[in-house]
Amino acid sequence: MKKNLLLLTLLAGSFAAFSQNKTITVTNSLAVDREFETIELTKKSLGLAANAKLEDYVIKDAASNAFLETQTVDNDGDGTADVLLFQPKIKASSKQDFTVAPGTNPSASKTENCYSRFVPERTDDYAWENNKVAFRTYGPVAQKMVEDHIEGGTLTSGIDAWLKRVEYPIINKWYEKMTSGAGTYHKDTGEGLDNFHVGDSRGVGGIAVKADGKYYFSKNFISWKTITTGPIRTSFILTYADWDAKGNKITESKLISLDYGSQLSRFEINITGAKEIAAGLTLHDKKGTTGTNLKEGWLSYWEPIDDSEIGLGLVAPKNTMTSFDNHVTDEKDLSNLYGNIAVKNNKAIYYVGFGWKKGSPYQTKQEWEKYLSSFAQKINNPLTVKVKK
Template identity: 40%
Template sequence: MKLNLKPTLFLLGTLVLFSSFETKKQTSLGIVVKNALAMNRVDEVVSIQLKQLKKLTESYQDLLVKDEKGKLLVTQIVDTNLDGKADELLFQATVSANSSVTYTVFVDQDAQNKKPVSSYSTFARFVPERTDDFTWENDIVAFRTYGPEAQRLIEAGEKGGTLSSGIDIWLKKVKYSIIDKWYSNNLKTPGYYHIDHGEGYDPYHVGKSRGAGGTGIWLKDSLHVSKNFVKYRVIATGPLRAIFELDYDSWSQFGVKETKRISLDLGANFTKFENKIAANSKIPNYTVGITLHTEKGSVKLNAPKGIFRYWEPIDDAFVGEGIIMAPKQIVEAVNHHSSHPDQSQILVITEPKNDVLVYYVGSTWTKAGLIQSKEEWDAKLEKQEQIINNPLLIKVM
C-alpha cells in the first residue's frame, strides 16, 4: 500500500514554522524619549523598567543602548530594592526643546566588552576611617553626613566626634572623584580636606544647623532635630547614579523615625532626598533647612514655585545652596534669624504626603567655574524646578 506523506509533512512543517515564530525573541527595541519643555535637555539620566525589556532577554547584562547615530551609550543596571534582581536600566538622554529622540536598546552577547566606560562617575560610601561619615559625590558636587560612632564620641566626651544630622557640602573643582583621596590624605595629615590643594576643600560649617537639607520639627519657635544616622545601605554606585539609604533612630516627643533614600546623578548639582517618616503621633511642622551661617549672604524664598536659595561668601569665593520641592508639600517658608550659633536658617515647613517628603538639595561654588553669580544660580534653580516637574517622557516601542 502506498502512503501519501504530503499532508503529514505539510502539517509538520507548519508546526515547526509556528513554533519558530513563538520562540524567536526580538533583538532590539526602540526607546522614544520626549521633551515637552521649551528648553534643551542635555545628558539627563533616564530610567527604563527592565520588565519592559523582557522581550529581548532575561540576562540584562547583555543589553546595550545606542543613539540615533549608532553611538553606544554608558549604561547602568540598578537593583532598586536590594532583592538580588535587577530593576532598572539607566542611560543619559539628550533631547532638544519640544521634540523627541529614539534610542535603541539591543542584545549583544559581547556587551560586557563593548560597553563604553564613563570618564567620570557618581560615588557613595561609608567612611569608617574618618570615624563613620557617609559621603557621596558626582562630577560636580559632594556631600557628607555623620554616623553613630561620631555621636558616641561626643556623648562620651571623647575627641573626634560630631553630633549632627545636618548635611555638609564639600566644594570641588575637578570632575574626577575626590572622596577616597581626600580621606586618605586626611589620615596622613589631619585637616587635609579643609585646605584647598587645587581640587577643592571643605570650609562649610554645619555644627548644630541643618547644613544644606537636614530636617527637623519646628515647634514653639525652636527647631528640634534628630541625632546621627544609625544604619546605612548602599543601593547603587556607578557611572550614572548613586543611591543609598540612611536610617535615623526615634527622636523628639513624637517618636519620629526617618529613612532617607538619597540619590545623585552624574552631571547634576542636585541630590534627591526621599524621606520616609514614621511617628507615634501626628508630626507638626516637619521642616527642611539651610544654614545661613553668619548671615552675610543673600536669601531668596519662592514658596509658590518651591524654590529656596542662599548665596553666601565663603573665604575668597561664593557658594550657592538651594532646596527645591513641590509647592503642595509646603506650609510656610521662613528666613529665621537667631542670636544662637548655627540657628539662623532658611526653614521650609512642610506637610509630607503619605508620610514621604521628596525634595532636592543643590550647591555650587564659583571656583568650580560653572556658575559665577547669584543670578546664574537663580536661573539654574528655576531650570531645575522645571526639569523636576516635567520629567522626560519614556515610551518603549
C-alpha cells in the same frame, strides 16, 4: 527535510533575537534643551520576560547607532536589577528614538563618577559625590565621641558640603590624604576643599520638625546601606534613632541619590510622627542673601565663603513646599532657611545641593537661581518615554 528544519530553526532564532530589540521614543515637552536627566526603564515597561536580565541590554541612539552610557540598579536588594538607567540629550520641544537591545557596550565607563561609601577610617562618615559636587554626614561613633567628651567627634544630622572643582572622584583621595598624614582636605591644592561649617545647623538639606515654634531634629545616623554606585547614579539609605519633637515620637530614614551632572542630591525622607518636615539651608553667619519662589518650589542662599562665594539650593516637586521660614536667631548655628514640605504617605521628597563659584558655572546669585528655576521646571515636566509596539 533536514535542510528545511535547519532553515526554520535559524529563522525562529532570528525572529526571537529581533523581538528582544525595543525602540523607545523620548519626548521633551519643554522649549529648552535637556541633558543630565536620568530615565529609568524596567523590564515591565520594556515588555521583557520576567527572567530577562537588564544587565544584558544596551541602549543606542537609533539614528547614529552610538552607544549611550547605562547603569543597572537593584533597588530592593533581591539580587535582580530593577531599573536600567540612561541619560539622553534631547533638543528643545522634540523627540528622539533609542534602541534597547541585547549586547555589551564596548565603551562603557569604568569610572564610578557617582560614588558613595561608609568611611570608617574617618570615624564613621558617610560621603557621596558626582562629577560636580560632594557631601558627607556623620555616624554614631562620631556622636558618642562628643557625648563622651572625646576630641574629634561630631554631633549633627546636618549635611556637609565638600567643595570640589574637578570632574573626577575625590572622596577616596581626600580621605586617604587626611588619614595618612600626607595632607588635609581643609586646604585647596587645586581640587577643592572642605571649608563648609555645619555644626548644629541643617547644613545643605538636613531636616527638622517644628513644634510650638521650636525646631527639633535627630542626632547622627545609626545605620547605612549603599544601594548603588556607578557612572550615572549613587544611592543609599541612612537610618536614624527615634527622636522627640515636643512629645511627638519621630522615626526617620533618608533615601539619598545623586545623579551624574546634577548639582542637587535627591532626598526621599521616610518619616512618621510629623505631617510636615522643614528642610534647611544653613545661614551661617547671616552675611548672605536669600531667594525664595514658592510658586516654582525653590529656595536659595548665596553667601561669601573664604575668598569665594557659594549658592545653596533647595527644590521641591510642585505644590509640596507649602511655605518657608527665614529662621534667624542668635543661637549658634541654628539660623536656617527652612522649606516646609508636606509629608504624604509617610514620605517627603526634595532636592538639595550647591554651586561653588570656584567649582561651577554659577558666578552670581542670579545665575544660581536661574539653575534652580530650570531644575524645578524639569522635575515637574519630566522627559516621557514611550515603547514602540
